[in-house]
Amino acid sequence: MITVKQLTKVYQSGKISFPALKEVSVAIEKGEFVAVMGPSGSGKSTFLNVLGCLDRPTSGSYFLENSEVSLLNEDELARVRNQKIGFVFQTFNLLPRLNILRNVELPMIYAGAPAKERRQRAQEVLNQVGLLEWAGHRPPEISGGERQRVAIARALVNQPAVILADEPTGNLDSHASTEVMTIFKKLHRQGTTIVLVTHEQEIAAYARRILFFRDGQLIKEEITSVPPEVNNQ
Amino acid sequence: MSLIEGLRLALESLWVNKMRSSLTILGVVIGIAAVITVVAVGQGGQAVLMAELQKIGTNIFAIYVNWQEGEPLGKHDFTFQDIAVIKELVPEITYLAPTYYIPAVARGPKDKKPAQVIGTEADYAQVANVKVVRGRFLSQGTGTTRAVAVLDQALAGEIFGRLDPVGKRVTINNRPAQVIGLTKEESGFLGIQTSKRIYVPLNFAQDISGQRLIQQLEGMAANQEKISAAMAKAVKVLERRHNAKDRYKAISLEEQMKIAGKITGIITLIIGAVAGISLLVGGIGVMNIMLVSVTERTREIGIRLALGARRKDVLKQFLIEAVVLCLAGGLLGVVIGAGGSMLVARLAKWPPLISFGTVLIAFAFSVAIGIFFGLYPAGRAAKMNPIEALRQE
Numbered sequence: 076m077i078t079v080k081q082l083t084k085v086y087q088s089g090k091i092s093f094p095a096l097k098e099v100s101v102a103i104e105k106g107e108f109v110a111v112m113g114p115s116g117s118g119k120s121t122f123l124n125v126l127g128c129l130d131r132p133t134s135g136s137y138f139l140e141n142s143e144v145s146l147l148n149e150d151e152l153a154r155v156r157n158q159k160i161g162f163v164f165q166t167f168n169l170l171p172r173l174n175i176l177r178n179v180e181l182p183m184i185y186a187g188a189p190a191k192e193r194r195q196r197a198q199e200v201l202n203q204v205g206l207l208e209w210a211g212h213r214p215p216e217i218s219g220g221e222r223q224r225v226a227i228a229r230a231l232v233n234q235p236a237v238i239l240a241d242e243p244t245g246n247l248d249s250h251a252s253t254e255v256m257t258i259f260k261k262l263h264r265q266g267t268t269i270v271l272v273t274h275e276q277e278i279a280a281y282a283r284r285i286l287f288f289r290d291g292q293l294i295k296e297e298i299t300s301v302p303p304e305v306n307n308q
Numbered sequence: 309m310s311l312i313e314g315l316r317l318a319l320e321s322l323w324v325n326k327m328r329s330s331l332t333i334l335g336v337v338i339g340i341a342a343v344i345t346v347v348a349v350g351q352g353g354q355a356v357l358m359a360e361l362q363k364i365g366t367n368i369f370a371i372y373v374n375w376q377e378g379e380p381l382g383k384h385d386f387t388f389q390d391i392a393v394i395k396e397l398v399p400e401i402t403y404l405a406p407t408y409y410i411p412a413v414a415r416g417p418k419d420k421k422p423a424q425v426i427g428t429e430a431d432y433a434q435v436a437n438v439k440v441v442r443g444r445f446l447s448q449g450t451g452t453t454r455a456v457a458v459l460d461q462a463l464a465g466e467i468f469g470r471l472d473p474v475g476k477r478v479t480i481n482n483r484p485a486q487v488i489g490l491t492k493e494e495s496g497f498l499g500i501q502t503s504k505r506i507y508v509p510l511n512f513a514q515d516i517s518g519q520r521l522i523q524q525l526e527g528m529a530a531n532q533e534k535i536s537a538a539m540a541k542a543v544k545v546l547e548r549r550h551n552a553k554d555r556y557k558a559i560s561l562e563e564q565m566k567i568a569g570k571i572t573g574i575i576t577l578i579i580g581a582v583a584g585i586s587l588l589v590g591g592i593g594v595m596n597i598m599l600v601s602v603t604e605r606t607r608e609i610g611i612r613l614a615l616g617a618r619r620k621d622v623l624k625q626f627l628i629e630a631v632v633l634c635l636a637g638g639l640l641g642v643v644i645g646a647g648g649s650m651l652v653a654r655l656a657k658w659p660p661l662i663s664f665g666t667v668l669i670a671f672a673f674s675v676a677i678g679i680f681f682g683l684y685p686a687g688r689a690a691k692m693n694p695i696e697a698l699r700q701e
Contacts, residue, residue, distance in 0.1 A: 124695055127614070129613075129614060129694045129695050129698075130695055149618070149619060150618045150619075150620075153613070153616050153617065153618040153619075153621075154616065154618075156613075156614060156615070156616045157615065157616020157617075158616070162614050162615070164698070168607070168610075168611045168614070168698065169611075170608055170611060172320065172321070172324045173320065181612070181615050182615045182616055184313055185612075185615060185616040185617050185618075185621060186616065187310070229615070233616075
C-alpha cells in the first residue's frame with residue numbers, strides 16, 4: 076500500500092543544508108496501524124509530510140497504492156491529498172468560521188461532490204464519531220476532544236486510503252485522548268490504514284507496529300504486544 | 309470547485325468580517341457613484357440641449373461682423389439697406405431681423421428691475437419664436453424712433469403690479485416709452501433664468517445706448533435643408549455690398565448648440581476622469597485589504613491545501629472574494645449615483661439620463677477592478693507552501 080525506498084529529504088537554507096530524512100525505506104500494508112516515534116527533530120514529522128504529499132522527497136521513491144507519487148505534478152498531488160489521504164493534526168486545524176458540517180464537507184467540496192451527497196456523507200461520518208447533533212455549531216463551541224473527533228470525521232469523509240495523524244492527542248487531556256484513540260482503534264478494526272506520529276508510549280501502544288526515528292533515520296521497528304486493557308475493551 | 313461553491317466560500321469569508329468588508333468597498337462605492345452621477349448629469353444636459361434646439365428650430369441663424377484687429381470699429385457695420393437687399397435677393401430666407409442687445413433697468417409705477425433690452429423689428433417675433441399674449445409686437449418700420457416697448461409678461465407684473473401695463477409708460481434707462489404689448493413669459497434657456505426681456509424698435513435701442521449700431525442679423529431659413537444656402541448667400545450679398553472679404557460670418561443655431569454640446573461633453577469627460585481616479589484609489593484599497601486578509605488567513609490556506617485544494621482553487625477563492633467586494637461596491641455605487649444624479653438634475657432642472665449602457669459599463673468596471681486588484685493578493689495566497697502555512701499561528 077505504502078512503500079518508500081531510500082527516502083531522503085534535505086532542507087536547504089542558504090548554504091546550510093540539513094538532512095531531515097536519510098534513506099528511509101519502509102513498507103506499510105493495507106489495514107495496518109503504525110505509530111511513528113522519535114524525539115523532536117528526528118524526522119518523524121517530515122516523514123509524515125512526505126507521506127501526506129505536502130512535501131516532496133529530495134530523492135528516493137514513494138509508492139502509494141502502486142502509483143509513484145514523486146512523479147506527480149502539483150495538481151495531481153492535491154488530488155492525492157484529497158482522495159487518498161486523510162489528515163488529522165495536533166492542533167485540529169478546523170476552520171473556526173465554518174460550522175462543523177461545513178468543515179467536514181470541505182474535502183468533498185474540493186473533490187467536486189454535489190451538495191446533497193456531501194451533506195449526506197458528512198452526516199454519516201459525524202455520526203460515526205458521535206457528533207452528529209453538533210453539526211450546526213462552530214468549532215469554538217465544542218471541546219478539544221470533540222474538535223479532534225470532527226477532524227477525524229473530516230479525514231474520513233472522502234474514504235481515503237490512509238489516515239495520517241500528527242500527534243493527534245498532543246493538545247488533549249488524558250480523557251479526551253482515550254476517546255480519540257478509541258475512535259482510531261475502531262477505525263483500525265474496520266480496516267482503515269492509519270499512520271500516527273506520537274512521542275507518547277501509551278498512545279503508540281494502540282498501534283500494531285512502531286517505527287522509531289532518530290536523526291532522520293529509521294533506527295528500529297517493533298511489533299507491539301497486544302496490551303490486554305486495550306484489547307479487551 | 310464549482311463557481312457557485314467558490315461564491316459561497318467568498319460570501320462566508322466576507323460575511324465574517326462585515327465591518328471590514330463594508331469599509332473596503334466604500335472607495336469603490338464612492339468612485340462608481342461619482343462616475344455615474346457625472347456621466348448621467350452630463351448626458352442629461354446634452355439631451356436637454358438637443359431638445360432645446362429642436363424646440364427653437366434648426367433653421368435659425370445669425371450673421372455677425374468678423375472684426376479684424378487693427379481695423380477701425382464700425383467700418384463694416386450692418387445697415388438697414390443690407391437687410392432689405394438680402395431679403396430681396398435670397399429667397400431661402402423667410403425672416404431677417406436686426407438686433408441690438410442692451411442690458412438696462414426698467415422702471416414702472418411699482419418697482420424697477422434689471423432687464424434685457426432687445427432693439428429689433430417685427431421679423432424677430434418669428435425668428436425667436438416670441439409669443440404675444442396682449443397688445444401687439446413691434447411693427448416692421450425700421451426708420452421709426454417711436455418710443456414703444458413690448459414687455460415680458462413676468463417683468464410687467466413685477467414693475468406694474470396689478471395695473472394693466474398696456475398703454476402705460478415704462479422708463480428704460482431713464483427714457484420713457486409706451487407699452488404696446490406683453491409677451492409670454494420666457495422660461496429661460498436650459499432652465500437657467502436669464503434677465504426678462506423688453507423688445508423695442510431698433511432705432512429706439514440705439515437712442516438708449518447712444519450708438520448707431522446693429523449688432524447682428526438674426527434670420528430664419530425656409531427649412532433646415534436651405535439654411536446653409538441661406539447663410540452663404542446672405543454673406544455673399546453683404547460682402548459685395550460692403551466690398552469686403554471674410555468680414556461677415558454666419559452661424560446656425562444648430563452649430564452653436566453643437567459647440568456648446570462639445571464643451572459640455574469635454575467637461576463631462578474631465579470630471580468623469582477625476583471621478584475615475586477615486587475608483588482607482590478604491591481598487592487599491594481593495595488590494596490592500598485583500599493582502600491583509602491573505603496574511604491573516606495563512607493557516608486557513610494551509611488547511612485547504614492539505615485537504616486537497618489545488619493552487620487554482622485557492623486563487624479562485626480569493627479572486628472571487630475581491631470581485632464580489634468590488635461588485636457589491638459597484639451595485640451600491642450605481643444606486644447612490646442614480647440618487648445623486650436625480651438630486652443634481654432636480655437642482656439644475658433637467659432630467660438625469662442614466663442609460664443602461666452607463667450602468668453596464670460601471671459593473672464591468674467594478675469586475676475589472678476586482679480582478680485587476682485581486683489578482684496579486686490571490687496569487688500570493690495560491691503560492692503558499694502548505695507546510696509553512698499550517699505552521700502559522
